Amino acid sequence: MTSELAVSARGLVKYFGDRRVVDGVDIAVPKGLVYGVLGPNGAGKTTTLRMLLGIIEPDQGQRSMLGYSHPRDASDLVGYLPEERGLYPNMKCREAIAFMGALRGLPWATGRKRADALMDNAGLGHAKDEKIRKLSKGMAQLVQLLGSVVHEPDLLVLDEPFSGLDPVNQEKLEKLIRAERDRGATILFSTHVMAHAERLCDHLSIIAGGKVRFEGTVNQARAMLPMKAHYTPHHNVEGAASLLPADAFREGDGWRFTLPESGIEALLVKLIDGGYGVSGLSIERPGLHDAFVRIVGADALKDEEEAA
Amino acid sequence: MSKFARMLRQAFTVARRDFTATVFTPTFLLFLLAPVLMIGFGAVGGIGAQSIVGDDSQMKMVVIAPPAQAPVLIETDQQLRTLFPKKSELAPPPLTIEAPTADPAAQARAYFDSDKFDAAAVLYGPLDKPEILYARRGWTEAQYLTQLAEQSLRAQKLGKAEPIATVTQTVVQRGQGSPTGRGQAASIGVFAIFFLTLFLSGQAVGTMAEERSNKVIEILAAAVPLESVFFGKLIGMFGAAVLFVLFWATVLINATRLLPPEVAGSFPSLIAAIGAPTYAFLFIAYFTMSYMLLGATFLSIGALTSTQRELQMLSLPITIFQMMMFGLALAAANRPGNWVETVAQIFPFSSPFTMIGLAGSSPVLWPHLLALAWQALWVAIIITVGARLFRRGVLKSGSPKRRSKIEATT
Numbered sequence: 001m002t003s004e005l006a007v008s009a010r011g012l013v014k015y016f017g018d019r020r021v022v023d024g025v026d027i028a029v030p031k032g033l034v035y036g037v038l039g040p041n042g043a044g045k046t047t048t049l050r051m052l053l054g055i056i057e058p059d060q061g062q063r064s065m066l067g068y069s070h071p072r073d074a075s076d077l078v079g080y081l082p083e084e085r086g087l088y089p090n091m092k093c094r095e096a097i098a099f100m101g102a103l104r105g106l107p108w109a110t111g112r113k114r115a116d117a118l119m120d121n122a123g124l125g126h127a128k129d130e131k132i133r134k135l136s137k138g139m140a141q142l143v144q145l146l147g148s149v150v151h152e153p154d155l156l157v158l159d160e161p162f163s164g165l166d167p168v169n170q171e172k173l174e175k176l177i178r179a180e181r182d183r184g185a186t187i188l189f190s191t192h193v194m195a196h197a198e199r200l201c202d203h204l205s206i207i208a209g210g211k212v213r214f215e216g217t218v219n220q221a222r223a224m225l226p227m228k229a230h231y232t233p234h235h236n237v238e239g240a241a242s243l244l245p246a247d248a249f250r251e252g253d254g255w256r257f258t259l260p261e262s263g264i265e266a267l268l269v270k271l272i273d274g275g276y277g278v279s280g281l282s283i284e285r286p287g288l289h290d291a292f293v294r295i296v297g298a299d300a301l302k303d304e305e306e307a308a
Numbered sequence: 309m310s311k312f313a314r315m316l317r318q319a320f321t322v323a324r325r326d327f328t329a330t331v332f333t334p335t336f337l338l339f340l341l342a343p344v345l346m347i348g349f350g351a352v353g354g355i356g357a358q359s360i361v362g363d364d365s366q367m368k369m370v371v372i373a374p375p376a377q378a379p380v381l382i383e384t385d386q387q388l389r390t391l392f393p394k395k396s397e398l399a400p401p402p403l404t405i406e407a408p409t410a411d412p413a414a415q416a417r418a419y420f421d422s423d424k425f426d427a428a429a430v431l432y433g434p435l436d437k438p439e440i441l442y443a444r445r446g447w448t449e450a451q452y453l454t455q456l457a458e459q460s461l462r463a464q465k466l467g468k469a470e471p472i473a474t475v476t477q478t479v480v481q482r483g484q485g486s487p488t489g490r491g492q493a494a495s496i497g498v499f500a501i502f503f504l505t506l507f508l509s510g511q512a513v514g515t516m517a518e519e520r521s522n523k524v525i526e527i528l529a530a531a532v533p534l535e536s537v538f539f540g541k542l543i544g545m546f547g548a549a550v551l552f553v554l555f556w557a558t559v560l561i562n563a564t565r566l567l568p569p570e571v572a573g574s575f576p577s578l579i580a581a582i583g584a585p586t587y588a589f590l591f592i593a594y595f596t597m598s599y600m601l602l603g604a605t606f607l608s609i610g611a612l613t614s615t616q617r618e619l620q621m622l623s624l625p626i627t628i629f630q631m632m633m634f635g636l637a638l639a640a641a642n643r644p645g646n647w648v649e650t651v652a653q654i655f656p657f658s659s660p661f662t663m664i665g666l667a668g669s670s671p672v673l674w675p676h677l678l679a680l681a682w683q684a685l686w687v688a689i690i691i692t693v694g695a696r697l698f699r700r701g702v703l704k705s706g707s708p709k710r711r712s713k714i715e716a717t718t
Contacts, residue, residue: 016704055529056703072533076314080530086523090329102321103531105314144527 005064006031006155006186007052012061014047022047023210024061029188029203031154034181036201037190040296044210045190046083049159052188053080066154074155076105079148083159083190085141089133093119093143096132100147111150118146122172138169145173149180156180158189162196174200198288208296218288225286225294227259234277243270259283315539318532322540326515327547336548340555342507367401368425369449371456372412372432377464378405384460387471388452394568400452401428408432416441429453435461493580494641494668497591498661502634505598505660508549510626512603513610514619515541520611520702529703534695538611542603542691549599580668582676590667590676597683598660602630604687605657608694612701629657637661644669653679656686 007029014022022044029035039045051058054071068074087096097118098111106114119125122142132140141164149156158177162170177187177200191197197204198218206214206221214221232254233240241248241255244267248257260267264283272278330336371381385403392399404425409415412432419427420443428446431453433439438457442450466472519525519537528537580587606626613619640652640662652662653675663679 053530055526056699073311075531078530080527082523082526082530084523084526086519086525086527088325088329088518088524089522090333091325099321099325100527100531102324103318103528105317147527 004031005029007035007063007065007188009048009052009063010061012048012051012058012063014044014051014056015059016047021210022051022058025207025210025212026215027052027205027212028215029186031186032181032184033202034177034187034189034200036197036204037188037207038192038194038197038204038292039190039207040192043192043207043296045192045207046159048207049157049188049190053078053157076151077154079104079151079153079156079185081145081148081156081158081161083163085144085164087132087140087144087147089131091132092129093124093132093135094128096143097147097150100144101150104151104153106151114150115146118150119143122146122176138165141165142169142172145176149176149185152183152185154185156185156187156189158187160191161189162191162193170196194287194289194292206292206295213295214291221288221291221295222286224291226261228256228284228286229259229264230254230256230280230282230284231271231278232280233271234279236276240271240274240276243267243274243276254280315533315536318536319540319543322528322532322537323543323547326541326544330544330548331551339548340552343556366426367428369401369403369428369453370416370419370430371403371405371453372408372416372430373405373435375407377435377460380460380463381405381456383470384456384463388455388459400449403456413439431457435464490579490581490669492668493587494665497580497587497594497664497668498634498637498641501591501595501598501664502630502637502661504549504553504595505602506627506630506634508552509599509602510606510623510630511549512542512545513606513622513626515545515607516611516698517613517616517619525702529699534699535691538604538607538691538695538698542600542607545603545607546596546599553595581671582667582673583671586673587667591664593676593680594660594664594667594683597680597687600687601657601660601683601690602633604690604694608690608697611694611698633658634661637665641665641669654682656683659683 005028007027009025009027012022012025012027013020025044025048027037027048037045037048047056050056051061052063052065052071054065054075062069063071065071066074066077071078088099091099094112094115097115098106098108101111101114102108116125116128119128124139124142124146127135127139127143132143135143145158145161148158156177161173161177165173174196177189181187187200189200201218203217204215204221205212214224230251231240231244232252237253237255244255245257245260248255250256264281268278268281373381381403382405389399406415416430416432416439419430420441427443429440429442429449429452431438431440435457438453440450440453516525519528525537528534532540582590606622609622610619613622636648636652636655636658640646640649640658643649649662652658653666659679660683663676667676
């Protein structure tokens with residue numbers, strides 16, 4: 001591995017019983033980027049992250065983190081928000097954040113000071129001395145996230161960080177992730193909700209069935225699908241279909257179809273010459289959602305709809 | 309920072325959290341005062357039991373003698389009672405002197421049917437040939453009345469009851485500890501460590517339950533090696549146990565100052581063969597090891613349970629296991645030089661009990677250094693094995709080697 005990678009894994013395999021839940025996953029997370037691990041429920045995202053962090057050992061494969069061959073050796077440089085949130089309910093917020101920092105080598109006193117500042121910035125200043133059990137689920141989740149960044153880690157691993165948060169807190173979390181990236185941290189997070197990944201990720205992997213199905217940038221993922229066009233004729237809407245590509249279908253007062261490989265110009269000339277005119281035309285790049293569905297399959301769409 | 313230093317730092321972070329979470333709660337006050345409740349319930353039980361068995365304050369000894377003999381009998385009784393500590397249970401019941409009737413034998417028997425007091429023993433007849441009747445539990449009182457008659461007769465012949473010899477008594481402290489004192493030091497050490505461990509180490513069994521129920525274990529496992537988590541939790545609980553011991557040791561030390569001198573004076577005979585300061589150090593060291601060994605075992609077993617019910621079911625086998633270790637240590641103490649003693653010294657869980665017994669009875673130091681190192685090694689082994697079992701059983705982290713074997717065979 002090179003020092004430009006924050007996380008590197010090759011051929012990770014994990015069995016639970018006889019089930020091969022992770023099946024030869026390769027991941028290379030460049031430093032300083034926001035990297036998303038996307039996949040439907042049960043794809044093996046969490047297990048992969050847990051192996052990368054050294055919480056569980058892979059049955060096969062190698063991984064390294066921040067230049068250390070065993071993730072445990074880099075633990076002081078890493079922040080982690082697990083999928084199943086966990087805090088001591090009787091701890092005060094400030095102490096909980098300082099404790100999580102202390103586990104990663106941050107002195108308690110420094111941890112408390114930073115906890116105060118972080119909570120003020122996150123709009124939780126009023127809850128510094130509140131016990132965790134008195135917080136709402138969303139607030140507790142934010143406190144836990146602050147605990148995972150209090151020691152200013154080089155790598156922040158977030159497992160499904162947006163689940164269970166309302167839109168306001170989701171916005172706060174996105175802001176915090178961007179702030180961490182701007183600070184210079186690498187962020188590796190898993191999700192099965194494409195909107196967050198699309199807004200945040202510089203780079204991503206799509207995992208399904210324990211295998212990596214795609215690895216690249218968001219744009220590369222979207223480029224796997226052809227662009228779509230939405231055309232609204234000026235006259236004779238139904239008649240225009242005869243000149244459009246075969247996959248055209250009605251949408252609103254116009255037609256949606258895949259952009260021909262030859263481009264839109266030749267088609268537009270034909271439509272104008274045919275007397276249909278142009279009332280409206282938009283060319284859209286497919287979203288990550290479409291790319292994800294294409295890569296993972298129709299089952300993933302069902303999972304995502306359920307989650308939404 | 310070296311790997312070991314980092315592991316220690318992480319363990320102490322976990323310990324600090326656990327210690328404060330345990331100590332700064334109202335429940336800890338209840339835990340701290342549990343012995344008061346225990347003593348209170350014991351006292352209530354004792355009073356109840358005493359009322360069932362009968363009250364000794366109704367017990368009396370009776371001497372049927374002419375009024376002329378009463379002064380010498382009273383004076384002799386007072387002399388004889390100096391043999392017993394004041395308010396001691398060993399002291400005989402009060403003495404009553406009654407004038408004889410026409411039939412002293414019938415008079416004596418009648419006292420055993422009295423509804424005013426319980427006659428333990430009754431003496432009648434001349435002092436040189438007295439007859440003594442005693443109830444089933446009155447043999448000691450009968451012996452006392454025999455001596456009373458003997459000494460009263462001698463006093464009568466000498467013309468006074470006071471002692472003839474002029475005796476000077478001086479309290480001397482034994483330098484090396486008597487065989488009895490050594491034995492007592494050994495036994496008290498074994499008992500004290502056993503009871504402290506019995507009361508305190510069993511609590512370690514449920515300490516991982518909190519992390520498992522509120523999912524904090526995932527945070528800990530990602531940040532800290534599980535060995536550090538286990539060790540840290542053990543230290544945290546041990547800290548609470550030490551606080552408990554210090555509190556009660558302070559109470560007891562101050563309470564002994566209020567004891568009567570004759571009771572307090574018996575303590576110097578507990579001087580151990582190895583010397584008081586070394587014995588005190590070894591007591592602390594063996595208590596620590598005993599707690600760590602049993603605590604680490606219970607913590608590891610408790611961490612593997614998945615429900616509160618399973619955890620509760622463990623309390624009985626834990627107590628039985630501790631009793632077995634205690635029994636082994638006592639058997640070793642009663643068979644010095646026997647193979648049982650060697651086994652008990654080597655078997656890690658009985659080793660601390662047995663070795664504190666040895667410190668009480670033998671002045672040799674080196675076996676203790678060896679034993680402490682051996683016990684510390686076992687603490688490390690148990691924590692390591694416990695953490696691995698937890699990682700495999702609870703965190704579902706299998707062994708790559710084992711998986712390779714499975715694949716090779718299929």
